[in-house]
Amino acid sequence: MHIVGFAITFGAWVAEAAAGRFRTTRVMDYGLLASLLTGLALAAPWPAGVDLNYPKIGVKLVILVVIGGLLGMGNARQRRTGEAVPRGLFAAVGVLTFAAAAVAVLW
């Protein structure tokens, strides 16, 4: 389910980019929420003896909070102006989501 959360966020982002819309969407919010809830469950220090890399998990949590902030800003802005978010903000959502997955797999 944790990886499905990543797939939902990143897939929604790719779909927006491929369609040329470059908007932040509710689907990205839901994917990120799924990543957070399942990530917290995975990060629980049980069963006894599990060996977790907490610095790595902390870095991913920080990245997730930043993505959440960007999505919140993007959604609010789109509601206000009706326009797609600035391209840099849109790009940052995808790059940071991919970076979190890279940290998860490579660290």
Ligand code: HEM
């Ligand atoms: C956008 C945010 C995130 C993405 C894209 C992401 C992605 C991933 C991926 C792909 C894995 C599997 C890695 C592997 O098995 O090699 C993983 C594992 C894991 N994630 Fe995340 N994650 C995110 C956020 C979080 C957060 C916020 C937490 C906890 C607060 C968390 C906790 C964990 C834990 C405990 C594991 C299993 C152990 C490990 O491989 O480190 N993740 N994550």
